[in-house]
Amino acid sequence: MTAALAAPAWFRHSTDLRLQAIARAARPDFDAWLSHVRSAAACTRPVRLAGTIATVEAATGRLLAERATADMPDGVIYKPCGNRRESVCPSCSKLYQRDAYQVVRAGLVGGKGVPKQVAHHPAVFPTFTAPSFGEVHTRIVKRHTCARRKDCDCRPEPCHARRDLTVCQHGVRLVCFARHELDDARLGTPLCLDCYDHDAHVVWNLMVGELWRRTTIAINRYLTGLCRRRGFPFHAVPYVTVDGDVRYRKVPPFRLSFGKAAEMQRRAVVHLHAIARLDGRDPDDDTAIPPPPSGLDAADIKAAIDHAAATIAFTTDTGNPVGWRIAWGDQVHTKLITVAADGEVTDAQVAAYLAKYATKSTEITGHSSARLCDETITLYADAHGSHTERLIEACWRLGDTGHNPTTDPADLLRLRTPSTGGVLGPTRTCPACGTRTRCRTCPACSARTAEEARTAAAQQMAETTAKPRPADPRPRLRRWAHMLGFGGHFLTKSRHYSITFALLRDQRIVFRRLQNSGPEQTEPGGEPTTLIVNFLQFVGAGWHTTADAMLANTSAAMAREHAETARHHLTTLAA
Known part of the structure; x- marks a missing residue:
């Protein structure tokens, strides 16, 4: 396609959405423009890149072809923003959620490079809650009769029903007889804002990552001690010291792999939903995932988690005279994960549950902003x-x-x-x-x-032992004030648990390039014969006009609807 045609003046300066859309659709390069923006058509705020794209022979480095973005429609390349937040970009967050689902589920049932035998390894699904920083409005349903919790219409219990009508030191009655609905704005707000410990709340949100790290260490130590008491043989694993000497250390015959998702509650405090999978350990191959020892099972993992959640606590070094005590709340629930439908919770349910929270942030609290500064x-x-x-x-x-x-x-x-x-x-x-x-x-x-x-x-840490x-x-x-103190990622995992997001993105890139260029660009062994080298720079973000965004999003919606219809038709024929 030749260079982008210059739009008429009335199109560039018009604020009428209809006129902008008509002007874009009337241009001779409209079809080429739709094809050009297809990869980012559903994105709310795509990134615009300008420069050149070179095709290089992999073996010799010889330049085969070169193309400039100035010869493309609009003179730029549109790339999806990749934002994981559903409130910012629904399309990119949906892709991220699907990747998160694959990452979590591959660690439970195998596939995508993870051995399928992990489906038979013991795995549990613990939920770690935060302690109380003050009484808040809540919705409690003792017995659910609804089909879907998302559309729950069950009758809740009174929020804080008391006979004595307790009054706090600020003159606020700490009582609420309301049966809150799911969309009640009071849910999560303190009964008395002045009694609530907001300082301890934000410090706990900030230090929950350190608390999780110490908890995983305590769980591994508990299981290691259990192996010693039961007489399991330990493996001697070699390692190289700083001086270059080869020494050996004793390691337990198991490895515990974790996956973790953070959920922001209505009261603006973080809860952690985790997966703990028990594997064996191969002393000769650190990347292997063998079965765990026969003497350890899911009940041992649950006991280790309960022990760690009840005992792990520390105090921060802050301006507070006594520091803030960081510990888990009293409500720690651990469920057994099974691949059968009759278990406490299945692998698909856990994967969907964690993937859902991967695209959430602080929206449930009513606050959503970018990083704050002195001016904002x-x-x-x-x-x-x-x-x-x-x-x-x-x-x-x-x-x-x-x-x-x-x-x-x-x-x-x-x-x-x-x-x-x-x-x-x-x-x-x-x-x-x-x-x-x-x-x-x-x-x-x-x-x-x-x-x-x-x-x-x-310096002091380096000098002392x-x-x-x-x-x-x-x-x-201050850096994480816009996240109400929480500075961690909403979905993390240990190294041996599963695949990575980067691997899924790379596989998607290779698949799209093979679709566009054909199999002749790849040798029979799988090695590419040509390389794509981009010399691009950022020139802006977002669509040029609101009409461009509307046309691109409409085209993407029609493509999704066509794909869903075709998929449903194939499913019907197969049935």
């Missing part, structure tokens, strides 16, 4: 506002590492009074660096102070 924090943080506004304010206030925290609780309360305006005040100029800010402490000076503190802590305590989480609280 005032739009979302309020020490006397809603539940999420107070959580964001707590992140910003506790993350102010340049401020010397007080040890007097009365001073901490004065920081929240209306007379001081919380942590934000009128615009001023920092006398140290000249930065204009509304914060009580200059963010530039705070960042410099935090960097100096991290450098000093790293003592076991370090958990690092001060405050420098990271």
Whole structure:
């Protein structure tokens, strides 16, 4: 296709969606444009790239062909944004969700490079909850009679029904007789906003990754001790020291592989849903996944998880005089995963459950924003506002590492009074660096102070051999204020559990290139004879006009509908 035709002036400057759509559809290169944007047609905000694409012979490096994006429609290449959030881009998040489903399920039943014998390995599905930071409105159904929990219409119990009508120190009655519906805006909000411990809430969200790491270590140690008590032989595995010497260490005859998904609850705290699969260990091949020892089963994994969840806890090093205690809540549920339909939960149910949360974020709490800064924090943080506004304010206030925290609780309360305006005040100029800010402490000076503190802590850690305590989480609280303190990924796994997202993306790229270029680009052994080398740079994001977005999304929707119809027709014929 030749270079993109210049649009008329009335098309470039018109704000009428109909005129823009008619002008685009009337252009002679409209069909070529639809074919060009097909890969990103369903994306809400595609990335526009410009440059050249070269085809190189793999064996010799000889340039076979070269094509410039200036000769393509619109002069750019449209690439899907790849955002995993359903609220940002439904199309890209759906693709990510399907990849997440394949990653999780391959670790349970095998396939895609994972041996199928893992389907017979013991596996459990534990759920780790957060502790209580204050009473919140909730919806409890003691017995479900609905067919789908998503459309649950069962009669819930009263939220907080009490006979004594308890009143807190702030004069709020800690009672609620309402039977909340699923879409009730009060769900997850505290009964008393002033009694709720927002500071401990955001610190727990931030440190849940460290808590999960310590929990997995405790689970492995519990099972290792169990193997010693039952007399299982340990394997001698060689390793190379820093000096180049080869030594041996004893390792247990099992390996525990994990997969984990984070779920943001309505009260804006993170719950973790995990998969723990028990494998054997091959001392001669670290990549192999043999069956586990016959003396270990799913009941042992459950006992190890219950023990770790009840015992693992630590205290953070923060400005709080006594630190914050980080531990799991009382409600830890562990279910057995089976490949049969009569088990507690099946592999397909678990995979679909975890894949669903891979595309979620903080939308359920009513807050959705990009990363916050000094200029945008005032739009979302309020020490006397809603539940999420107070959580964001707590992140910003506790993350102010340049401020010397007080040890007097009365001073901490004065920081929240209306007379001081919380942590934000009128615009001023920092006398140290000249930065204009509304914060009580200059963010530039705070960042410099935090960097100096991290450098000093790293030097101290390198000089001492003592076991370090958990690092001060405050420098990271401001970075993850838009996530209400949670800074981890919503879907993670251990190395040996399953395949990776990168492998699925690479396989999809190879499949599409074979469809476009044909099998002659690949040798019989599977090695490509030609390589595609891109020399592209970012030139923008999003569609040029609203009409372009409408036409591209409509074309993608029609293509999906046609594919679904064809798939349904083939399924009907096969039946």
